[in-house]
Amino acid sequence: MAAALATCDMAVIVEEVRLARGWSQGELARIVGYSQSWVSRVVNGQQSLTVDQVREVAERLEVPIHLLRFARATAPGRGAEPTRRREFGRVVAAAAVTLPAMAAMSVDIDENTAAALRAITGSQRRLDAMAPARDLAGAAASHLDLITTTLERSGRTPYAPQIAAAASEAAGFTAWLHNDMGDAGSARHHYRASIAYARRAHNSLLTAYMVGSLAAFEIDSGDPELGLSLTREAGRHLGPDAHPTARAWLACVRALGHSSIGAAAAASRDIALAEAGVNRRDNTDPPWPWVFAFDQAKVAGYRALTGVRLRRPHDARTAFREAFDGAGPAGKQGAVLQVELASAHADAGDVDEAFRLATEALGVGVRMRSERVIGRVRRFRRAYRGPRARSVREFDERLPELLSGS
Structure with a gap:
């Protein structure tokens, strides 16, 4: 089952449910309310399903429907959207549907099990x-x-x-x-x-990554001293021969902590260490669990964040331009960075650009229902003490409308 989820093979998933429940194909057909020939075509990957059929079959097989967030219900009067096996399988892999009987299935654990489970997390x-x-x-x-x-x-x-x-x-x-x-x-x-x-x-690199992730979370949550102590623990797990990506990333997390307490010299040293790390010849493929290469652009992003925290808006804006190379950040994480960039513009006196960025970030936060993004935008507004320009007034008028959905 884990392998089928990881490879997005809906035919295998349905067949494994049938086998786990001890049903014949005819019994499966009666339970889902379709003919045996229809079920056979589904299992063999020859039958397309509509979104409504997927919902109906899922309910009758006792698949938790609230986990199947693959589409909205088809509007009345509209034709049902065909959902191919590979498309639904991709969603299943992303959602990692856990069937009631899955824990009892006699699935062999072998050298492929962990990779299959990790593939599902990667999809998510x-x-x-x-x-x-x-x-x-x-x-x-x-x-x-x-x-x-x-x-x-x-x-x-x-x-x-x-x-x-x-x-x-x-x-x-x-x-x-x-x-x-x-x-x-x-x-x-x-x-x-x-x-x-x-x-x-017993994976020291993974332990360092997770301790470092907790450190970044604590720094971001307003406890940089705790975060810095966690980065020291992460460093002990890394050891002196760790991959350059790991050492550069952890140095950047330390830089955030140091800049959050106003330790400018320490933050600069950390950024310099990170830049030296990413320039090493052996900084090639990033080690798991890093997904993307940790390069100069990534370090520039952290340099920008330290500049914001140290109230060095010109340095921060220069670093942001280097990090994104003219392309705006995207998604929820991009919206968080937009708020940081808005703070740099506000400190530099560019109020209109600051509030334009904050408004865009707020729109992403509301659309994606991200409390993290929304909280950052609200924190930015509370911290702003500059002139109440037209862009500020428009933002203040827009804020309650976006938050209330009106």
Whole structure:
């Protein structure tokens, strides 16, 4: 089942449900309310399903329908949208549907299990850029439950450490979603779980990544001293021979902590260390769990953030331009960076541009239902003490309308 979810093979998923329940194909057909020949075509990948059919079959197979966030209901009077097997399978992999009987399935745990589970988390992480965290949180929690169940079943097998590593990544992603939803308590809980699973996996690099992620979260939440102490712990896990990406990233997290307490010299040293790290010849493919290369543009983004915190708006704006090379940041994380850039423009006296960026970021936050983005925008407005220009008045008028949905 895990392999089928990871490879987006809906035919296998349906067939495995049938086998797990001990049904014949005819019994499956009676339960879903279709002919046996129709079911056979679905299982063989020869039958297209409409969105309404997917919902209907899911309900009759007791698949939790609230986890299937693949489309809105078809409007009355409109033709149903065809959903091909590969399209629905892609959504299943992203949502990591956990069926009621899945835990009882006699699935062999082998060298492919952890990779399959990690592939599902990877699909969810990619969806995070375009979907509200609240739409993913339930599926992420169910997937984490599946991994932890699989981990307990793995016992003392050679595959247990790999599955523990998959659990760590899934817990870290779940923490990220709760952070975006403004649920700091749940985010901390899942970050701590991610660290515990990484230690259980005996993976020092993964442990450093998760401790560093918690450090970044605490710095971002207003406790830079705690965050800096966590970066020191992460550094001990990394060791002197760690991959340049890991060392550069952790140096950037330290820079955020130092700049948040006004330690400009320490922040500059950290950024310099990160820049030297990314320029090393052996900084090629990023190690897991990093997804993208950590390059000069990424370091420039952190340099911009430190500039904002140190109230150096001109340095911050220059670094932002270097980080994005003329292209505006996108998605929820892009909106967070837009608020930071808005702060730099406000400090530089460019009020109109500052509030234009804040308004755009707020629109993204409302559309994506991101409490993290909305909270950043509101914090920016509370901190602004400059002249009440026309752009400021327009923002103040627009704010309640966007937040109330009117």
